[in-house]
Amino acid sequence: MIRLSIQARQALAKLTLPVLIVASFGLMLLGKADTLLAERARMALADTLAPIYAAVAGPIADVHRTIAEVGDLWHLRVENARLRDENERLRRWQAIALALDAENERLKASLKWIPDPAASFVTARVVADAGGVYAKAALLSIGPNHGLRKGGIALDERGLVGRITEVGARTARILLITDINSRIPVILENSRARAILVGTNGARPRLLYWPEGVVPQNNERVVTSAEANAFPANLPIGTVRFSASGVPEVEPEALLQRLEVVRIFDYGLGGIPPPEPPAKQTPGRH
Amino acid sequence: MARRDRAPGIRPRLTIGRRLDIAARYSFPAGSTLVLMLLADAPFSLPGQAALLPAITLACIWFWSLYRPAAMSPPVVFVLGLLLDLLGFNPLGVGVLVMLAAHGIALRARHFLGQQGFAVGWIAFGVVGVAVACLGWAMVSLLTFRLLPFGPAVFQGVLTAALYPALAIPLSRAHRTVADPEQA
Numbered sequence: 001m002i003r004l005s006i007q008a009r010q011a012l013a014k015l016t017l018p019v020l021i022v023a024s025f026g027l028m029l030l031g032k033a034d035t036l037l038a039e040r041a042r043m044a045l046a047d048t049l050a051p052i053y054a055a056v057a058g059p060i061a062d063v064h065r066t067i068a069e070v071g072d073l074w075h076l077r078v079e080n081a082r083l084r085d086e087n088e089r090l091r092r093w094q095a096i097a098l099a100l101d102a103e104n105e106r107l108k109a110s111l112k113w114i115p116d117p118a119a120s121f122v123t124a125r126v127v128a129d130a131g132g133v134y135a136k137a138a139l140l141s142i143g144p145n146h147g148l149r150k151g152g153i154a155l156d157e158r159g160l161v162g163r164i165t166e167v168g169a170r171t172a173r174i175l176l177i178t179d180i181n182s183r184i185p186v187i188l189e190n191s192r193a194r195a196i197l198v199g200t201n202g203a204r205p206r207l208l209y210w211p212e213g214v215v216p217q218n219n220e221r222v223v224t225s226a227e228a229n230a231f232p233a234n235l236p237i238g239t240v241r242f243s244a245s246g247v248p249e250v251e252p253e254a255l256l257q258r259l260e261v262v263r264i265f266d267y268g269l270g271g272i273p274p275p276e277p278p279a280k281q282t283p284g285r286h
Numbered sequence: 287m288a289r290r291d292r293a294p295g296i297r298p299r300l301t302i303g304r305r306l307d308i309a310a311r312y313s314f315p316a317g318s319t320l321v322l323m324l325l326a327d328a329p330f331s332l333p334g335q336a337a338l339l340p341a342i343t344l345a346c347i348w349f350w351s352l353y354r355p356a357a358m359s360p361p362v363v364f365v366l367g368l369l370l371d372l373l374g375f376n377p378l379g380v381g382v383l384v385m386l387a388a389h390g391i392a393l394r395a396r397h398f399l400g401q402q403g404f405a406v407g408w409i410a411f412g413v414v415g416v417a418v419a420c421l422g423w424a425m426v427s428l429l430t431f432r433l434l435p436f437g438p439a440v441f442q443g444v445l446t447a448a449l450y451p452a453l454a455i456p457l458s459r460a461h462r463t464v465a466d467p468e469q470a
Binding site: 023026028041042053056057064126129133134180 | 327331333336337359360361363372376378379380382389422426430439442
């Protein structure tokens with residue numbers, strides 16, 4: 001240990017805080033210059049914490065379920081009547097859907113339609129909310145040798161959840177469709193007009209850039225568009241709702257607040273590849 | 287340690303157990319902050335849980351910077367801020383800067399705030415909490431080149447201020463008992 005005079009030691013102690021503040025600015029520059037480094041550090045930390053969070057997630061889910069059950073007991077009669085009603089309505093729809101499906105198959109058979117390739121998917125458990133104050137994301141726990149890639153498409157049992165942005169050794173992070181950085185090409189189902197779904201960090205992402213002459217209708221269904229080859233066509237996203245100020249927003253079908261299990265589809269699409277460091281060009285060899 | 291050596295009187299011998307005890311008491315502030323941060327990040331799926339992590343981190347760093355600056359030194363604050371950035375998926379460095387700024391303010395204000403009652407301490411912390419949330423919002427907006435919605439920052443500031451008593455009361459009890467090196 002180096003022996004320093006008391007004055008020198010006091011001066012050094014006073015210097016620590018300013019030096020560390022300068023270092024924090026350096027860290028910001030480093031994070032901006034090398035985004036891969038920050039990403040790797042985050043995923044390493046997430047990989048370490050994921051088993052712990054996965055272990056506590058079980059008991060927490062039990063507590064949530066118990067609380068929900070107590071609430072359900074209160075509304076049992078009303079809920080029952082509503083469900084019976086809905087069941088009847090859905091049964092009628094099921095008959096229509098089956099008839100349409102059969103007709104669709106017949107028409108496709110007579111048109112020599114090339115069927116879409118069946119997508120492979122893996123199911124993964126959401127272990128934590130990987131967002132922050134300014135981000136909406138979820139952390140998945142996945143086993144080793146999962147074969148997941150950046151750009152994998154996540155759906156829950158109802159609709160589109162988001163896309164995989166970071167993959168670690170045991171975890172993957174999904175950027176939710178509500179995140180402020182999320183941009184999704186969509187189709188309005190009634191008018192078949194294309195638009196872009198833009199996240200706002202709020203509960204409902206916003207619709208932008210629909211063509212002139214078309215106005216999104218209230219309660220119109222919104223599905224993904226195959227444009228830009230980032231998504232397959234016709235994945236359900238949600239329904240159009242107008243905000244108080246008259247801005248068309250989309251109420252997501254997926255339960256983004258309470259994600260438990262999601263399916264990750266790999267459609268083998270190559271559109272909009274994730275950013276990679278530029279490859280070095282070797283002169284004279286092409 | 288210096289104060290301990292200067293005080294006259296008979297002291298028990300420094301055995302390994304007592305050394306460990308003293309070390310544990312010295313590392314209590316940083317350790318408890320770390321544990322609380324990991325707890326705040328656990329998947330409880332509470333509404334608005336994202337704002338809980340910066341709120342708890344700031345409250346702990348502020349409290350220990352005021353009452354035990356020897357155990358909450360700038361390097362410790364730096365590491366905790368870095369962990370906040372990594373856990374909260376912030377741009378790297380924002381949490382570090384914000385927490386170091388709060389630490390600096392706490393060091394400046396500790397002589398004044400030490401003589402005041404709890405209410406004044408709470409108001410002062412509320413102001414710092416809102417200021418920290420605004421600074422964080424401004425830095426994240428600057429680093430992502432985008433004007434982010436201001437609502438979450440306001441919520442974070444208010445939550446931080448509101449959480450303070452719930453954390454300060456158990457922490458001040460710990461400050462006088464388990465975290466006190468004089469009692470080793």
